Amino acid sequence: MGPPEPNRDDPLFLTALTPFVRRWKLLVGLPLAAGVLGLGLSILVPSNYTAATTFTPEASSSTSLPGNLAGLVGLASQFGAAMPGAGADTPEFFAKVLTSRELLRSTLLSEFTDPQAAGAPGKRTLLSALDVSGDTESEKLNEGIRQFEKKVIASVDKTTGIVSLEVELRSADLAAGVANRMVELLNVFSLERLQLHSRAERRFAEQRLAQAQQELDAAEQRQLEFLQANRRYTDSPLLVFEADRLQRKVQLRQDVVLTLQREYEEARIAEVRDLPVLTIIDKATPPDKRSSPKYLLNVLVAGISGGLLAFALVYLSQSRAVAAQMSDEQYRAFQQAYREAAGEMRSLVGLKGGARRE
Numbered sequence: 584m585g586p587p588e589p590n591r592d593d594p595l596f597l598t599a600l601t602p603f604v605r606r607w608k609l610l611v612g613l614p615l616a617a618g619v620l621g622l623g624l625s626i627l628v629p630s631n632y633t634a635a636t637t638f639t640p641e642a643s644s645s646t647s648l649p650g651n652l653a654g655l656v657g658l659a660s661q662f663g664a665a666m667p668g669a670g671a672d673t674p675e676f677f678a679k680v681l682t683s684r685e686l687l688r689s690t691l692l693s694e695f696t697d698p699q700a701a702g703a704p705g706k707r708t709l710l711s712a713l714d715v716s717g718d719t720e721s722e723k724l725n726e727g728i729r730q731f732e733k734k735v736i737a738s739v740d741k742t743t744g745i746v747s748l749e750v751e752l753r754s755a756d757l758a759a760g761v762a763n764r765m766v767e768l769l770n771v772f773s774l775e776r777l778q779l780h781s782r783a784e785r786r787f788a789e790q791r792l793a794q795a796q797q798e799l800d801a802a803e804q805r806q807l808e809f810l811q812a813n814r815r816y817t818d819s820p821l822l823v824f825e826a827d828r829l830q831r832k833v834q835l836r837q838d839v840v841l842t843l844q845r846e847y848e849e850a851r852i853a854e855v856r857d858l859p860v861l862t863i864i865d866k867a868t869p870p871d872k873r874s875s876p877k878y879l880l881n882v883l884v885a886g887i888s889g890g891l892l893a894f895a896l897v898y899l900s901q902s903r904a905v906a907a908q909m910s911d912e913q914y915r916a917f918q919q920a921y922r923e924a925a926g927e928m929r930s931l932v933g934l935k936g937g938a939r940r941e
Contacts, residue, residue: 602901610893617889621881633751633874634758636766636867639744640677640773641860672773674744677861678737680769681748684728687735689768691727695760709761712754735765745864755869762867773860777853785850792843799836806833 680686691710710727717723736749748765752758806829809816816822 602897606893606897606900609897610890613893613896614886614889617892618882618886621885624881629753630873630876631751631753632755632758632870632872633749634755634762634867634870635747635749635865636762637745637747637864638766638861639746639864640672640674641862674739674746677769677773678739678746680772681737681746681765682732682735686765686768686772687728687731688724690761690765691724691731693764693768695757695764709757712752712757748867750867751874755871759867759869766861766863766867770861774856777860778856781850781853781856785847785854788843788847788850792840792847795836795839795843799833799840802829802832802836805829 691713692708694706694708695712696706709731710723713727713730715723715727715730717726734751736747736751738747738749739745740747748762750758750762750765752761806826809826809829813819813822813826816826
């Protein structure tokens with residue numbers, strides 16, 4: 584057997600690879616320099632810490648529904664679907680309230696112990712801890728809400744209905760305190776909302792109960808008058824029918840009164856209840872590791888970016904060298920256009936600089 588035939592593509596591949604081999608210092612040095620620069624910038628950037636807490640809302644909206652319908656509502660809520668009668672006490676509702684403007688505002692105005700405060704650690708509002716700038720208190724508060732909402736993430740597990748809250752701040756202790764405070768404010772808001780709803784229900788039940796009691800008294804009075812006027816009504820089928828009709832009316836009014844009486848008592852109890860609406864699963868604790876900046880990730884991204892830039896520079900340099908060896912008319916036209924464009928750009932920049940100096 585003779586020697587293998589040479590591959591005709593090898594010379595082209597080696598020709599394309601040669602410029603990259605010659606400039607190996609640039610291909611190696613630029614990614615390393617970019618990685619070192621990324622590490623330096625990561626060290627200069629202040630560290631942030633993320634505190635997390637999880638909770639689940641108490642099932643209160645579907646407890647008054649029939650068994651089959653309540654189960655259907657619970658199944659639909661796992662898939663994120665809202666059904667009539669399900670109320671607003673869904674995990675998604677609580678997650679939305681956590682990022683609402685009103686709750687963020689209340690959190691910013693709450694006082695926390697900030698270890699990073701100047702001097703001895705003391706209590707100050709979160710708005711002061713964030714060092715928000717603004718000419719007036721209203722502008723500071725609005726700017727604080729815009730900054731703070733970027734540091735808060737509320738999510739819901741569709742399968743379990745567990746709500747997760749993450750707060751990222753420069754202090755681990757402050758992040759944990761803020762996360763727990765937000766859940767506390769959410770619980771207060773939900774409890775006050777339920778008490779307000781129960782108060783409205785109590786007032787409605789009270790009014791309706793008084794009206795139903797009057798209707799019952801009137802029905803019993805008509806039955807009494809009928810019995811007094813017809814002591815031997817059992818001898819007449821027509822009178823028996825009328826007596827049964829009056830009895831049914833009295834029984835119906837009695838059932839309505841009993842139902843309203845039960846609803847009224849339940850609303851009175853719910854109006855003053857102070858049981859927590861949320862069940863805390865994991866309370867936020869100060870994290871022992873920072874969440875950002877991520878040194879390794881930043882170094883890798885900077886190194887890869889530097890490598891791509893180095894390959895692009897080598898490719899452009901080689902393309903320019905190859906083009907410079909060409910003497911055709913198209914290349915000369917390109918050079919002329921390039922010089923004219925560069926001159927116009929320099930003139931434009933010079934004019935803008937002169938206008939600013941004047």
